Amino acid sequence: MLSDEDIALRARLLSAADRYGHTNIVVNPDAEGAGYVFSVGAWRRFGVAEAVVIGLPQGMGENLVNLYVKRASGGERFVPGQLYHDFFEGVPVTFERVYKGFYPEFFGSAYLLYDGSEFAAVQIIVPTPQGHWPWQPDAPEGFHDHQIILTESGLPESWTPGVTGP
Numbered sequence: 001m002l003s004d005e006d007i008a009l010r011a012r013l014l015s016a017a018d019r020y021g022h023t024n025i026v027v028n029p030d031a032e033g034a035g036y037v038f039s040v041g042a043w044r045r046f047g048v049a050e051a052v053v054i055g056l057p058q059g060m061g062e063n064l065v066n067l068y069v070k071r072a073s074g075g076e077r078f079v080p081g082q083l084y085h086d087f088f089e090g091v092p093v094t095f096e097r098v099y100k101g102f103y104p105e106f107f108g109s110a111y112l113l114y115d116g117s118e119f120a121a122v123q124i125i126v127p128t129p130q131g132h133w134p135w136q137p138d139a140p141e142g143f144h145d146h147q148i149i150l151t152e153s154g155l156p157e158s159w160t161p162g163v164t165g166p
Contacts, residue, residue, distance in 0.1 A: 002112075010112040017041025017113070022050075022069050024062050025109050034146045037061035038121075039069055040110045048072035049120035052098065052106050055147040056126060064093070064124055078122065081159025083166060091129060094166055095122045097158055102150040123150045133166050 002010065016023035022041035029035035034055035042048050051068050053061045067087055072078065083092040098106070098121040107121060125133065125147065132139040134147045135155050144154075151157045159165030 006112060009109065013040050013109065013113055017045050021045050021073055024065050026058075026062065033148070035061070036106065037065050038107055038110070039065050040107075040113060042069045042073065043110075043119040044113055046073035049122045050107060050110055051122050051124055052150065053124045053126065054150075064088075064126070068124060080122070081156065081165025087124075088126070091126065091131075092166070094125050094133075096125060096149060096151060096156055097121070098123050098150045099152045101152065106150060125149065127166070133161070135161055 013023060017040065020041075022039045022045060024037050024039055026037050027035055035058070036052055036054040037056075038052040039050045043050050046069070048069065049072070051065050053064050056064065064087060068078070078084065078095045080095045080097055083094055085092045087093045100117045103117045103121065104111070107119075110119060110121075111117075127133045128140060128143065132143065134144040134149060149155055155161070156165060
């Protein structure tokens with residue numbers, strides 16, 4: 001049974017998703033970890049995976065998720081481990097499938113639109129401006145903790161780093 005607050009939030013999410021195709025939920029950084037942004041409604045409206053991005057400066061995460069949903073809803077498909085150089089100038093991004101065990105923590109509001117975890121989700125991963133990925137040994141100290149990878153192992157699982165992906 002949903003609380004009155006959840007019913008009101010669900011109505012706002014549905015309205016935004018119907019009007020704009022999706023909406024973003026921004027979670028600010030706290031003592032538990034970096035801030036993050038995730039989409040709600042893209043799966044419902046377009047049949048494309050919801051997206052999450054962790055640890056980007058305010059505004060950049062929202063812009064990245066919006067651009068992803070726009071492109072994905074237009075038919076573009078994003079392959080985990082492949083580099084995409086046209087989201088940010090000079091900095092590639094890649095994608096990874098999100099382990100369903102992370103859904104409650106990173107897509108909590110999405111449960112108001114979907115029946116449990118019955119939706120697809122991807123993480124958009126961004127390296128440092130110097131090109132270091134969170135799983136690389138030469139990444140800055142703490143970067144892996146700042147931009148955790150939302151797979152069961154905490155490392156890329158859809159590709160082999162340095163072999164079939166970054």
